[in-house]
Amino acid sequence: MRMRKQAIEDAVARVRRNMDAFGGKFPHVGSGGGPYERIENEDWTNGFWPGMLWLCYEYSGDGAFADAARKVTESFRQRLEHNTVLDHHDIGFLYSLSAKAEWFVLGHEDARELALRAADKLMERWREAGGGYIQAWGPAGDEAQGGRIIIDCLLNLPLLFWAANETGEERFRQAAVRQAELTRRYLVRGDDSSYHTFIFNQENGEPIGGTTHQGYSNGSTWTRGQAWGVYGFALAYRYTGDQAYLDTSKRMALYFLRRLPEDHVAYWDFHAPVCPDTYRDSSASAIVAAGLQELLEHLPADDSDRSELWSGLTASIDSLIERYSTMGDPEAEGLLRHGSYYVRGNIAPDDFIIWGDYYYLEALMRLERGIRGYWYPPQADRGGRA
Template sequence: MRKQAIEDAMKRIKRNINSFNGKFPHVGHHGSYERIENEDWTNGFWPGMLWLCYEYSGDRVYADAARKVTESFQRRLDSNTVLDHHDIGFLYSLSAKAEWFVTGNEDARALALRAADKLLERWREAGQYIQAWGPAGDEAQGGRIIIDCLLNLPLLFWAANETGEERFRRVALKQAEQSRRYLVRGDDSSYHTFIFNQHNGEPIGGTTHQGYSNGSTWTRGQAWGVYGFALAYRYTGDQAYLDTSKRMALYFIRHLPEDHVAYWDFNAPAGPDTYRDSSASAIVASGLQELLEHLPAADPDADELREGLMASVHSLIEHYSTMDDFAAEGLLKHGSYYVRGNLAPDDFTIWGDYYYLEALMRLERGIRGYWYAPQSDQGGQG
């Protein structure tokens, strides 16, 4: 079933290359993707999917399309187009860094390192954190970290490994620790965001931007934590990050409904009309594989985590994929972007599609995506 789902996804992606015509898929509207310019935080997921398809198939159609997309990311960084946020890691890990991992292209490596420098501009020394959104000193958005940033940190860890420059690692380590300390609650649930006094760094409190309420657990945020802390362990070997990832994963699995795919918030009143977020479950499907790779075989929770992974993947394929809808451009139905803001609360999301494909390919072929790569793996296919 996984192989069939991958082959179906690759056919849609190849068809979409010409259909998108240089634009980027963002969120769905009644079976089709909204096309946008390279100006959003989500734009890296499309080239990431293209590189996954190339690694899986060896078909240069995907690689050629991905390379053309990387040119757009070069222009975006050169012109500093809408980069006043922390999602530079999402953007450049799945475009330039992915191209370097797969082909060994030195220009792509240089672009990814420039992006890591750009991300460091978000560092706020007074509070010891990476500011999520807005310019320094912004009264509305200053002082804010969000759990999503954990998936931006691999760009910094990688840059530290590539250059030997400690400044990248120092910032990534501090941001990971601030996230673990302030965004993860005592019961292993999570805040979406935490606010500090941007002038002196004093912690103020946890809140949400996209969740049901300040005290609720937004499922996509919990998913970022599962995967992000597992990756932090990958880069640091710090057991605290592995333990945090595992606890958050168990919380996620144990709060799922019967079909093993998450609602948009664990605390939203559940009913027949409550929105799901298939993208949250897709992220966790990838994150669980990363987590399980590091857990010892005798870990008492390994079986529960593995069973949760397989149940979610099976449900995503059987009940949420578009395999039964030839005309659909997206891969995964019933994703939620921003429910409270009524922004694409029940349709395709390009990040959901990416993580769904990454999870399937890692299970089927060991292709794990572009958040990290050992030195010996770089420059593989040309």
């Protein structure tokens, strides 16, 4: 559709302007509807900016985007060497969209080696005691955060799956499969909704219970967490071929789509009371728009739910463009309005969100140009995008 192409062109032009505006810093979240907050390379969100640069390079062929992205890769090299705020599981978000993306697009060996070192760093989160899992936050044995897995980790697992394929070291694959299976078993509920986090006894692995950090309540369904499940399980299927992951992705997607409001863009939690002031989370719908394309690619042509999933995808992406994008506002730095970071903590509950921008752009480019992002290799042989 012409509108989607216009949305991509607008986004690429906006990213081009932002390269100079950000001045080597990283966009994080909006500042009350104004410009993006600029931060150093020290947060879990920093990978989404280079991911956007690589997408724009692949779309446009303009070397300025690649040059800017390569400079960012060097920043990530320094971050790993100095171990700057890497005591969490989001290393896959950081290095899949920076170093691994550079390897996929340009085939630079030093970028590949950096991504493999990042996979080793992520493996430091593995906790063999208690049955084996990737601890989301905090040091081993931490009383507050120990024993915790979270659904967001699904999007960090592609770094480990890729590292296993690159090196032949099964420890990466075994950890990723174990984490995916724990997530499927304990974070996905019987009605296909999801917990944000789940806690295990750190000593013996006994399951304690599901909780939330960012959702409305422990028993509610935080929409961004549900979105991570839709995309993350589809990616786990791509790497493993395990039908249970594909089925789980589909069931979570149908749960998500069937609970959307009339404009097809999610509120921040499916169980939050709805009133005129209830916050949306456009980033959750952007993630699902990207994840649905991965899911649909794997479903058989005669799957009975294909039509509903495809209709949900197109309705969501077109609504994001028409009602939530900043097209027509040349002063805006973000691509999508009305993203929610941490509503309960009143941290950017209704603003630009850099990961929302990334997934929106990835979803558009995959839909219109077949550019799929950087969660798995673009072709069977190593290095370089087909």
